[in-house]
Amino acid sequence: MQRLANILAIVVTAALLSVGVASAAGLGFTSGRLGAGSAVVAGCTSSSLTATRNVDNSGNVTQLSVTGVPQACAGETLAATLENSSHTSLGSASAVVGSCTGGCSMTLSGFGTVSAANVTAYALSLTP
């Protein structure tokens, strides 16, 4: 009987956990499909779009412009980080790509006081 009780305990535990797993898998299924979708669902662009920055007369970055963002990227978030030669972030900003025809021109601002002379790279991303 002791053995039967142990078996029963394991079965009951497994059943309860299965319910929990099924519930979690239901939640995870959506994100799981996103993950798997990276091989199936293409992003809005695969191009490395060119960015240019403007400066004030003190040489500080006032804004970063990215042109030619595809219309398919509307609703996604464009993020940019200004990096120095050690790839340390000097400032970052982001904005949601709006609806546009042909190609969107995005302007990011609010990087703080960042001297353009110290910026050696832009790190950019588009995320849904």
Place this chain on the structure above:
Amino acid sequence: MRRFRLTPLRLAAAIAMAACVSTGVAYAATLGLSSSKLHAWSQTLTKGTCSPSTLFDTYVSQATPNTPIGNAPPTLLVSGAVNAQNYTFVRFDLSGCNIPATGGADNATLTINVTAAGHDKISVFPVLSAWDPATLTWNGLAGLTIGSTATATQPVNSARAFSFTVTSDVDAAIKAGVLWGWEIQDTSGTATTVISSTTNPPSLSINYEK
């Protein structure tokens, strides 16, 4: 049949199994999020310096409003004298710097060599339209587009070199593909300042990125 009893061993086994399964589910969810349609890229900038050698400079005189002084006179005059004002104009050809329109100025400095100080404040204003030193006159200024706000101002109290920070103007010119230079005015008095043109001509120093 005996009643099922929750012993410490059974409880520990149940907790351990739950922890393992939860970890697995959480890990799968994390993978799914991070690998979704993220597109990331980087753009590396190249730094450089340039001092354009091709200079165009002249001045216009209110006293002779229809007479061009011409390119590269021996001296350039800046005067606030009533009815006898003089404005100096300088510009540089940036094409030799080979900076694409996607580049920009990190900093830029315009230097003039003053040979006779008027002890007034001198301001540089961006010129935003084309001009030819061979034909520019006082009365021709009406056809020019000149920024209403001075890019830089400083007192000129002695005969020496003076440098003006013109970073924003040069940055904008790089993006526009052409630099139309600056109008240099006396903005505080009526004196005359003399700037060397041929011996120690105005110069422009640019630190840029592309």
